[in-house]
Amino acid sequence: MGMLIEVYRMQKGFHPTQSNRERAPKLVAALLLLTSPIAGWLGWCVWHGGWNERQYWNDLGFWSIGLLISAGLMELLGFGLLVWPLLV
Numbered sequence: 727m728g729m730l731i732e733v734y735r736m737q738k739g740f741h742p743t744q745s746n747r748e749r750a751p752k753l754v755a756a757l758l759l760l761t762s763p764i765a766g767w768l769g770w771c772v773w774h775g776g777w778n779e780r781q782y783w784n785d786l787g788f789w790s791i792g793l794l795i796s797a798g799l800m801e802l803l804g805f806g807l808l809v810w811p812l813l814v
Contacts, residue, residue, distance in 0.1 A: 751804060751805070751808055753804050753807060753808060754800075754801055754804030754805060754808070756804075757800040757801070757803060757804040758797060758800050758801065758804075760796075760800060761793055761796050761797050761800060764789060764792065764793045764796065765793055767789070768786065768789055768790060768793060771785075771786060772786070
């Protein structure tokens, strides 16, 4: 399986001399941008003192966990879509 991935990479133009930034999948980065509204809202709430008001703690905790889970799922989806042609 490893040899197939290397052959696929060489055909698609990935070379071992490229830096990580050049090899970073743009699809995964684009999918992670889908979580930015939640991150922006959380940042806005914290910036405006939501961390200091007890009534907002549950909301901040819930949406922080939601952001973590959704970012992980977006990365899994992105890398899964990139690897899918190799598995089929």
